[in-house]
Amino acid sequence: MVSERSQVLIAGGGIAGLEALLALHDLAGDRVAISLLAPEPDFSYKPLSVEEPFSSQPPEHRALAPVAEELGARFVQRGIERVLTDDHLVELDDGSRLAYDVALIGVGGRPRPAFGQALTFRTPEDRWRIAALLKEAAADPDVRRSVAFVVPASNTWPLPIYELALMTGRRAAELGLRKLSCTVFTPEAAPLIVFGSVATEAVSELLRARGIAVRAGVRVHEGAAGGLIVTPGDERLEATDVIALPALEGPKIAGLPSDEQGFMPIDEYARVKGVDDVYAAGDGTTFPIKQGGLATQQADAAAEHIAARFGADLDPQPFHPVLRGMLLTGEESLSLSHSLAGGEGEGSASADYLWWPPHKVSGRYLAPWLEGRAVHRDPEPPSRPLEVEVALPTEWHEQPMALDPHRGPEVD
Ligand SMILES: Cc1cc2nc3c(=O)[nH]c(=O)nc-3n(C[C@H](O)[C@H](O)[C@H](O)COP(=O)(O)OP(=O)(O)OC[C@H]3O[C@@H](n4cnc5c(N)ncnc54)[C@H](O)[C@@H]3O)c2cc1C
Numbered sequence: 001m002v003s004e005r006s007q008v009l010i011a012g013g014g015i016a017g018l019e020a021l022l023a024l025h026d027l028a029g030d031r032v033a034i035s036l037l038a039p040e041p042d043f044s045y046k047p048l049s050v051e052e053p054f055s056s057q058p059p060e061h062r063a064l065a066p067v068a069e070e071l072g073a074r075f076v077q078r079g080i081e082r083v084l085t086d087d088h089l090v091e092l093d094d095g096s097r098l099a100y101d102v103a104l105i106g107v108g109g110r111p112r113p114a115f116g117q118a119l120t121f122r123t124p125e126d127r128w129r130i131a132a133l134l135k136e137a138a139a140d141p142d143v144r145r146s147v148a149f150v151v152p153a154s155n156t157w158p159l160p161i162y163e164l165a166l167m168t169g170r171r172a173a174e175l176g177l178r179k180l181s182c183t184v185f186t187p188e189a190a191p192l193i194v195f196g197s198v199a200t201e202a203v204s205e206l207l208r209a210r211g212i213a214v215r216a217g218v219r220v221h222e223g224a225a226g227g228l229i230v231t232p233g234d235e236r237l238e239a240t241d242v243i244a245l246p247a248l249e250g251p252k253i254a255g256l257p258s259d260e261q262g263f264m265p266i267d268e269y270a271r272v273k274g275v276d277d278v279y280a281a282g283d284g285t286t287f288p289i290k291q292g293g294l295a296t297q298q299a300d301a302a303a304e305h306i307a308a309r310f311g312a313d314l315d316p317q318p319f320h321p322v323l324r325g326m327l328l329t330g331e332e333s334l335s336l337s338h339s340l341a342g343g344e345g346e347g348s349a350s351a352d353y354l355w356w357p358p359h360k361v362s363g364r365y366l367a368p369w370l371e372g373r374a375v376h377r378d379p380e381p382p383s384r385p386l387e388v389e390v391a392l393p394t395e396w397h398e399q400p401m402a403l404d405p406h407r408g409p410e411v412d
Pocket residue numbers: 011012013014015016017037038039040043046047048049050078079080081106107108109157159160281282283284290291292293294295324325326360361362
């Protein structure tokens with residue numbers, strides 16, 4: 001009987017929520033009755049949205065209701081508004097309430113434009129605007145066009161800006177647009193420095209080879225008199241088009257603790273600090289790098305802890321963040337690994353995949369699940385990966401902001 005089982009409520013049908021659902025199904029089995037809640041009916045594989053302007057294919061979507069059903073869970077298409085932690089209840093966006101024994105909050109972050117005067121890469125419409133920009137440039141190839149790709153200071157996952165710049169450059173070359181130039185503006189000390197020096201060197205080399213300029217270590221902000229200003233130097237950002245990643249705010253779930261930006265503080269088992277029986281994973285937490293692979297690792301740590309407390313025979317492992325990234329370039333592939341664990345030096349570069357299946361998000365459960373039901377099984381994908389692996393310090397949960405994603409982790 002479902003009602004006799006412990007009630008686990010997963011809020012969020014994104015990367016963290018789905019990984020948690022798959023992991024709990026595997027680890028806790030019939031010990032728990034799972035409800036999956038999300039306001040949207042579908043899971044959307046956001047990391048692949050960078051390809052849409054160039055392929056005209058929207059990122060992969062999966063309907064959540066049949067997935068939940070197949071995994072013995074129920075799907076409730078509602079958002080949570082508030083958690084009544086004393087009563088073990090969540091309040092939904094229609095005012096109804098659901099009881100839980102354990103809740104796992106994976107509701108993501110809240111992306112918002114960082115600049116009023118830029119094309120923020122956020123929605124499907126933005127993706128079409130990039131496609132339209134290239135079409136416009138192709139219609140007038142003799143007109144000089146400079147495209148700025150900007151990472152706002154508050155965005156901690158810069159990889160998509162490099163993908164957009166590389167794929168724009170690639171498409172411009174295919175279209176013979178010799179007067180279109182691309183420049184990346186980023187607060188990182190060097191491109192993808194969070195992955196370590198080997199990755200940075202490889203990415204910098206790739207960008208150089210593709211003729212993409214980089215202004216690293218700079219911050220872009222809106223000037224008082226309008227326009228975008230680059231500091232240091234306080235010069236005007238001169239470009240015909242500006243494409244920016246969004247800034248990310250926390251979800252500020254009422255009833256749960258959050259920092260000043262609305263992100264939930266968690267410990268090494270992804271338990272929300274100061275609250276009983278509530279876990280959180282993914283972009284909505286205070287972990288400084290908001291990335292899908294890390295979201296799955298937090299979800300796994302939570303799922304193991306939850307399964308063990310309901311009697312599963314396992315030794316729950318704390319969240320040990322390992323950053324894995326796959327850079328879509330529209331062309332050549334290059335794989336790198338960089339393990340800082342134990343001070344192993346600067347890492348290595350390889351043409352091989354670093355994890356399998358080689359999905360963009362390297363979730364223990366999510367990647368094989370996506371692979372098992374892959375919509376496209378193209379042995380020769382048009383986009384080839386740059387893969388990078390780096391272990392992050394384990395003491396992040398004590399001082400999460402000690403890890404500055406724009407500087408890169410410290411090497412012992
Ligand atoms: C363009 C782009 C490229 C990226 N590339 C990569 C990459 O290459 N590799 C990588 O690892 N990561 C990448 N990321 C980051 C990755 O997508 C995020 O880190 C990841 O999606 C975070 O997972 P999440 O589950 O926390 O949030 P999300 O995946 O955003 O899911 C949030 C879920 O919560 C639901 N929700 C929202 N509000 C509520 C509510 N109140 N109640 C219940 N449910 C709610 C949403 O509908 C959604 O189902 C990329 C992101 C972008 C935007």
